[in-house]
Amino acid sequence: AWYQRRVREHYYITNNSSVAETMQLFIQADQTQCVTVEPSTTLLQLKQSLSEQIPVEEQVLTHAGNLLSDDVILSEALPENCTLVLAGKLLGGKVHGSLARAGKVKGQTPKVAAQEDKKKKRTGRCKRRIQYNRRF
Numbered sequence: 001a002w003y004q005r006r007v008r009e010h011y012y013i014t015n016n017s018s019v020a021e022t023m024q025l026f027i028q029a030d031q032t033q034c035v036t037v038e039p040s041t042t043l044l045q046l047k048q049s050l051s052e053q054i055p056v057e058e059q060v061l062t063h064a065g066n067l068l069s070d071d072v073i074l075s076e077a078l079p080e081n082c083t084l085v086l087a088g089k090l091l092g093g094k095v096h097g098s099l100a101r102a103g104k105v106k107g108q109t110p111k112v113a114a115q116e117d118k119k120k121k122r123t124g125r126c127k128r129r130i131q132y133n134r135r136f
Contacts, residue, residue: 021038021039022037022039023036023038023039023074023075023078023080024080024081025037025046025078025082026082026083026084027050027084027086028085028086029050029053029054029085029087030053035049037074039075040075041073042072042074043068043069043070043071043074043077044071046074047059047061047070050086054086054087054088058089059086059088059089060086060088060089061084061086062084062085063077063078063082063084063085068084
């Protein structure tokens with residue numbers, strides 16, 4: 001009984017058009033801020049309202065790790081009370097093969113010429129044994 005009541009309340013809230021007059025979003029940049037927009041707002045219009053932090057052409061907005069395009073209407077693409085991450089565009093790109101060689105020092109160190117076969121001096125117990133055997 002309580003479950004059916006919850007389903008009816010949820011259905012009423014989601015299908016009632018008077019409830020969704022505004023949409024609340026959280027923008028996470030240097031600081032997290034709360035923004036209230038109309039559901040028909042596009043992402044480009046939202047970027048223009050946030051242009052005091054980062055210029056519009058350099059802004060990148062992501063939701064759940066996915067990049068959002070500028071022509072997206074917010075109410076169709078995003079749920080209510082979601083968090084968008086605002087960042088600037090980064091320079092650069094993929095450098096071919098540099099990550100494939102990461103941590104492989106062996107190929108980058110120069111090869112040292114092999115030393116002549118020179119016997120190393122005996123030390124410790126072995127040296128004392130040789131000295132003893134020479135004396136007697």
